Amino acid sequence: MRRPTPDSPSRSRRRGIPTVLALAALVLSPVPAAAAPGSTAEATGAAPHCASRTQPRVPGAERQQASCLDELTTAGTVASGHTDPADWAGLTPKDLAVPSGVPGVQIDGYFPDTSTTNTNHGWQHDAQFVIRLPDRWNGGLVVAGTPGNREQYANDRAIADWVLARGYAYAATDKGNTGLAFHRDGEAPGDAIAEWNDRLTQLTRAARATVARHYHRPPARTLVTGMSNGGYLVRWQLENHPELYDGGVDWEGTLWRADGPTLLDFLPPALRAYPAYAAGGEDAGPARDALHTAGYPAGSEFLWPYHHKVYWDLTQRIYREELDPGFDGATEAGTPYCTSGTPACDADYDYASRPAEVRQAVRKIALTGRIARPLITIHGTLDVLLPITRDSDVYARMVRDAGRAPLHRYYRVEGGTHADALTDMFPDRLRPLVPCHRTAFTALEDWLRKGHRPPASGTIALPAGADATTLLNNCALGGRGNVRTHSGS
Structure with a gap:
């Protein structure tokens, strides 16, 4: 069942949790992590690079444990037990490269909640989160919600590994309920999904404060991203809590609207x-x-x-x-x-x-298209779980009709489908979306930092004759590979 989360325009009855003051714009540049005096977090597995440090408390967390790790990516966390491969099974191609060489601090914990579907760490407690703080920080923070009804480590291979290797702090939530019986959570229909939005808002506020305490300066940029249900969260957050983010990348987000299609x-x-x-x-x-x-x-x-x-x-x-x-x-x-x-x-x-x-x-969970921060959407043309003409095509029109088209770029990826692992089954018919997500993410960075607007919305053509290795490592948004097919965004 949901617990109250910070005040928002649509639900005034909620209680607040600590928030970070308005953040000054800072240049993204690598800086070493600094100690956080006065923290009482439990530190385990201490390593020389941060053995002398205590760790900051996560605002609002009911429980947390911090670990100093030699490796924050799945190159090390699988062996150390700081991720769960079952969370991300089936989401990425088997040959996706795993970066390494990212030491830092990982904080696992949970916020107050009454539901118990998430069994990670033996906690039997929902509203679990993970926050990763690399020693060499670029000044930014990436937050994510999970696809499907998965737990907080679901994005580790597809998203977390890559952004951590680029120097970002990273935070993810289980969305407050997990598993195939997620619908048992909440008091009324729609409550369980509505909680997903609340939990990502809650985590973003807490992660921004935690980053500021750990590095002794607030994040210069906070980006939100996710796939499928996680992409839905990106859309909702940029519509409803734009003050928390600088922009986002929506990877085949789920569309909810009262009049359909859904x-x-x-x-x-x-x-x-x-x-x-x-x-x-x-x-x-x-x-x-x-x-x-x-x-x-x-x-x-x-x-x-x-x-x-x-x-x-x-x-x-x-x-x-x-x-x-x-x-x-x-x-x-x-x-x-x-x-x-x-x-x-x-x-x-x-x-x-x-x-x-x-x-x-x-209607409790519906999207409006009224984004207030830059958003890049990618979606595969061969998605047969959330067909593109019934989902992202519709959302792009909603953004345009809401007068927010200048804030949106939408790329239809020819040959992409909903789950990237299917490219291993059909390498001659499908292309993975993970490189397109990465290209979109770097395009968002340039949009925010340099004012370089991404290429016009359109279809990213499947290159003729490209082999699986090429497709796994390349996805150009512009040039001859991008044919403009959608107006208004």
């Missing part, structure tokens, strides 16, 4: 049509057309069997349970893989016909 609109048609498509015969053609109409692009058919088996059914049921638990009565999260016509079957779910309170639940 995954509750396009997943049920896939669940209805796919069995007939897979069975072949005279019904296969119309079923394929129904999937295309629902948003699953032509040319993505080779991905449908995997997504039907792994993603579509489960995703529909658990998010529908969170937002519309009354649809299936007392049954929790529906009936797995039910056929159309089965009573209360999610394959027949029709969001448009559901009661008004369902839209009210979605």
Whole structure:
């Protein structure tokens, strides 16, 4: 269940936690970490580079433990037990390089919460976080929420390793509830997802204060990034708490809006049509057309069997349970893989016909497009979990319609899909998005530091004849590889 978090325009009843005063703009430059006198944090695994230091308290944390590590990236944290590979399994290509040589301090802990889905460290406590403070700091802070319903280490390979190697401090949250039964958290429909937004806001404020205490100066720049549900958090934060951030990179963020489209609109048609498509015969053609109409692009058919088996059914049921638990009565999260016509079957779910309170639940978490800080969005054209025409294409229009297009760049990545690990299964058909995220991140840095606006929004073409190694290490946003296809952002 949620605990109150700092005041925001939409929820005045919340209590505040310590915040950092307005930050002066500073140049991002590497500086060595300094001691933080007077801290009472527990230090473990002391190493020579910071053995004499005590560590700062994380404001608002109910529990924390700090460790001085010779390696903050997964090149060392897997062996030292300061990450959990299960958190990031399936999110990155197997050959993604892991940087090393980043000593510093890692703080693990949790904020007050009453739910207990996160079992990391044996704590049985949600609202867990990790903060990493590299010895050689570039002056910046990157904060992230996790994709799916994963725990706080989920971004370690895809995002944390790379930004830590560039000198950023890094912080991530489990979003306040985890796992396939996340929908049990909260008192009303929509509460569990709404908590994700609160928890990232809470962590950002606490991490900024922790960074300031550790390095004896506030972060010069705070950037927010994440994939899938983490990308949704980026959008929401830049719409609702722009005062905390300088900008963000949204990697295929989930779209929530009361009038749709949302995954509750396009997943049920896939669940209805796919069995007939897979069975072949005279019904296969119309079923394929129904999937295309629902948003699953032509040319993505080779991905449908995997997504039907792994993603579509489960995703529909658990998010529908969170937002519309009354649809299936007392049954929790529906009936797995039910056929159309089965009573209360999610394959027949029709969001448009559901009661008004369902839209009210979605309205709690809805996006508006009214970003107030620079945002770069990337999304793969072969995403068949969150089809691009039903998600980021729509969000780009929302940003434009809100009059915020100058703050947005949107890149449709040809051949990209939702989970980068699938590129290992289909190296001749897919490209990973992780290098595109990194290119977008550096473009955001240049936008903020130097005023160099990124290339115009458009489609990043899949280079003809490029091999898997080239695609894993390169993704140009501009030039001949970028064809402008979307106006207004």
